[in-house]
Amino acid sequence: MEVKSASPTQEIILEVENVSKSFPGVKALDNVSFNLRRGEVHALVGENGAGKSTLMKILSGVYQPDEGVIRYKGKPVTFSNVTQAREAGIAIIYQELNLIPHLSVAANIFIGREPLTRFGTLDEKKMNADAVAMLARLNVSLDPTIKLNQLPVSKQQMVEIAKAISFDSEVLIMDEPTSALTESEINELFRIIHTLRDHGVAIIYISHRLDELKHIVDRISILRDGRSISTDDYAAISMGEIVNRMVGRKLENKFPPKQNVPTTEKILEVRHITRAGILHDISFDLYRGEILGIAGLMGAGRSELGRAIFGADPIDGGEVIMNGHKFTLRSPADAIKAGIAYLSENRKEEGLAVKMTLAENVTMANVLEICRRFGVLSRSQEIEVTQRYVKSLNIRTPSLTQIVNNLSGGNQQKVVVAKWLFCDSKILIFDEPTRGIDVGTKYAIYELIGVLAREGRGVIMISSDLPEILGLTDRVLVLHEGRLAATLTTAQTTQEEILNYAAGVA
């Protein structure tokens, strides 16, 4: 994996000079400069809100800069829309792929410029052949007639990359490309990135996963608070220094000191949970004050296990025991009543009603608590409750009636936590709690999880981030293909051991 291209040419293909961009109330970019060489992979890192997205949107023609110059192949350019940028050879691949699920691979690659026959009908044959050729340039073989929604995300991403290079792109911007991929899929993606680089394509690579940069990156630029902080050869800068510059202060530890002390009192006993083809006879205990990690590869059934305990998906067998009572969890409503909370990995899709206000989201799972008789809401009580959680969780918001969609990712996560604290949940299941959240806010969330456990709750933390599992939990359950492969004590295990169990080789 450690193959570095011998020498990216020194030719600068794209140069950003003193670019500024303001939105009402915010200066998103402040005098940012940065350059990109032909045939290099250039990482762009920074916390949420550092200005990465705005910069990328300017390069790809979505926004226009207020001040400053963008030079492409030596000439100043202004792109007034995405099409212009793409035709010039700058393409962007967003985290959320822009593909049409019901169309074929070939149709997606050539959408908007389909080859036609003499009679003006679609030339499917040529389109499919061209698609195969395009994918071959990435060393990927894929049936061009297969519908997009029948492919895994990793393959869809390859279709997106094929689409981008089919415009003869010379600059390719990738925004968090690995966030939905498994380990082996990531390696496949890196191979493709290498291929592209060796063909002289310049790649801007944006990622929150700093540890993966070492495999592919030639240079790294750091943004903070809308300003460019530095650009370095990747080999010349340490990981610690990168983080310090991103955060703007010394971040001594990625994880807070341990706050919770697990007790020996069982707060939850999970027995024989089974869901055909997905979960096989899983049993474990959770103790009061404990943080229990659930690790495993993608598709091992981590989220499914969390959702099963919460009653979110129907199961074929099994039960949970709390305080000596047996429950068959049929619905989230049952689980909530029993004191279980589930914080979904997809906050916006499953955790929040994003069109509603902060206060309405906080009380959503326990509206009864703020009701007078006959189900009549008490607005004043709602505000009072919300105020309390905004304060104790330090939620940054201009007002309690702010629409949740307008809050940052970290604050949205806290709103979800507040919702469950208001239900007085005894057991909290966090599913990928720090996905898409920046370094500084991650720390705050780790701290919060520690506090929750210290207060005598039981916390289950599902995570694909192994350092996070090792840094935070007391014990780890490792799942492999829907089965419980191992139960490990965190203090006595290693990343390698967990991975071996997860991969089924231990």
Place this chain on the structure above:
Amino acid sequence: MSKMPTEPIKKERPESTEKAGKSGLALDKFITFAAVIVLFTFFSITARNFFTMRSILSLALQTSTITLMGIGVTFVIITGGIDLSIGSVVAFSGTVAVIAARAGLPIWLSMLIGLSVGVVTGLLNGLMITRLKLPPFIATLGTMMVVRGIALTITNANAWPAPQNFGKLGNGTIFGLGPQFPGIPYPVLIMIAVAIIFGFILSRTRLGRYTYAIGSNQEAARLSGIKVNQVKMINYVFCGLLSALVGIILASRMATSQPNSATGYEMNAIASAVIGGTSLMGGVGTVGGTVIGSFIIGILTVGLTMAGANYFMQQIVIGLVVIGAVTVDQLRSRK
């Protein structure tokens, strides 16, 4: 909660410029309300006799039907659904009530039976949507055709006269002071009462809150322990019930069963909700907005009639108003 550390949280900058979705709502309502006033003033000047107590009361009476249906369908639309069957339910429930009265049942009981027709059709719509997982458009389109067909079949498509006294609900008034002030028609009183009660339910009760939550994010609502199916069922029943109420009022006003009546009313009801700011995507809308929306349609209809424009002309104008209102809404939220 114990004290949380305040130090490590960074200043956050929004990277996008998305505007608050709800902040403009108060203004939106003001604008639609202002539109009512402008329209009203306009017709008071251009159409003789528009600004008289008699015609104002008649306007309120005419508008009450679409307002009632609009309020019902607003609940359903906020959950992200739609109900196309309400026009047919109006005709069917009125017909059933008249048949029951003709069979010799007391008037009040006949009307109650008429209302129960709305409850039953609402339940059926709700069951198809929540249990069979049919798209609301399809389920209620089916109900619309079936219910209309039943009404036409049992009456042989004839209008049957209702017994005496059946007409009281639709034609009676209260607080009459002779010819100067003929009194407030019962249907107008019912409309006011329903608007207040259902407005309260939507904005101030748990059920209302759940209705918004489901429309805003159904999965998040379910995972918050909200009984999504149950709430949806109640909303479809409300919608059916209010339509049946309209059916009884109309049958009473005409003192006949009219299996062919109320064709296309569902579209006017949906239009009044949409003009009033209800989003067909769900999660957004108010009873107050729908009342204003229905009065915009009502004033246009009555005003244009009195100003001498024919029915076809009215259709054109109302259609343009629907498109215009939603366009304004879109432009505002895009900014």
